[in-house]
Amino acid sequence: MIPLIESTFDDILYGKLKMRQPLHGPRISVDTILLSWFVKLKNDDNVIELGTASGAVALILAKRWPKVPLIRAIDIQEDLIKMAKENAAINVLSDRVVFEVGDIRKIHALYPTQSFDVVVVNPPYNEISGSRISPKRNLAISRQGIACTLEDVIKASFYLLKDKGRLYLILRAKRISELCYFLEKSRMPLKRLKSVYPKPGREASVVLVEARRNAGRGTRIEPPLYICDETGNYTPELLSAYKIGE
Template identity: 45%
Template sequence: MEPHSLVNGALRLVQPDEKSGLRVNVDTILLAHFARPKAGERILEIGCAHGSISLILAKRGTLLSPRGFDVTGVDIRPDLVELARANAESNGLKAEFVAADVREYKKIAPAQSFDRIVVNPPYDEAQSSRRSPSDGRAAALHGSCCTLEDIIRAAHYLLKNRGRLDLVMRADRTGELFALLDKYKTPPKIMLCVHPKPGERASVTLVEAMRSGSRGLAVEPPLFIRGEDGEETARLKAAYEIL
């Protein structure tokens, strides 16, 4: 498999083929851009797959500060974890990748181990969507290995008090997401709605929540993928920069 260039050439990653797992898409890039860790933070990516978000953050950390970020990625599929490790090595980046089931979150790390968790959860639930014939795509898209609640529950356990949870979710599930964040005492603090173009409803939302945080939500100006002219917007292009 040939490596693919990401974030305007800052990284080159080997990705799984389309039948065995999800590849980098615009949601991947937007989530990595939306998450803004501070130097020295200990970061966990849940469902890291081949390591794209983890390695974008690790690369950014090396450019921002000598301390960088302490990045760990977990995925239920050992084959993708091995691919993530190979991608880290080929890019000269320090990041740890572990095969783990988020439903057994107490085996991942002790309680309150991380300053920040980043996750691109399955957009559908297994019981309410048509399952992909590919096991890998079913896990990534349809929640065949975990539910959204499984992820929020694990994040609450693994995050430090006032630690941050960054995630991207299909816009029409935002209400469900907020209900789960409230249930697990990790209220949303920042929301960014992403629209295909002006005049169309949001397709996804990016949310940052805080474990044991106070209530109060800041809603960012909407991000449009394309403008009225049909061209990609400057804000979208900015997300493809490493810094």
């Protein structure tokens, strides 16, 4: 039997999405919203999210790109996949988003190689050696990478993607050199980069990245995104990331 976990029920994206999420575990954050906003899909894309948790990114993508027929999403935690399936049903998206239990490190056993056009992932922000491990397993998996490393994520993405297929991810800015090393090592050059800053005058907190499998060289550096302006108010660009349609 899957153990019950404490959860909250929240409105996301100005009420366009209703989500149950762990009270003590990976919760929806501004990074979740920004990653979903940064992703660009085509109507015929075959899409998968790795490490979906309670399903927010996959469900937001389904809402934002209604002509994409099917989005798959996996997570190693069975209790979170159960919650994600409930969220799909609540939002009447069960026919368009499929959630499955799966281990990124064993991706070869789950799907054929080069079977997806797009991989989306919010990988663990820290490696085990670089941070104090949370005593809560859900948090440790999402934050410290006890179930997979950044390199595991890149290798799995390369395996899943067709040639020229796109990988979208968000990561702490301080890990950009490490990320670029793994991308180059896996023949997935960085094609698009957007830095996110808490406010003007501060260092970048995270980066939004698009890489492509077996693509040519050349990276587009996009204008930065600021969460808040000089007065502490949310910027129009940040607020636009929370909107789906009108």
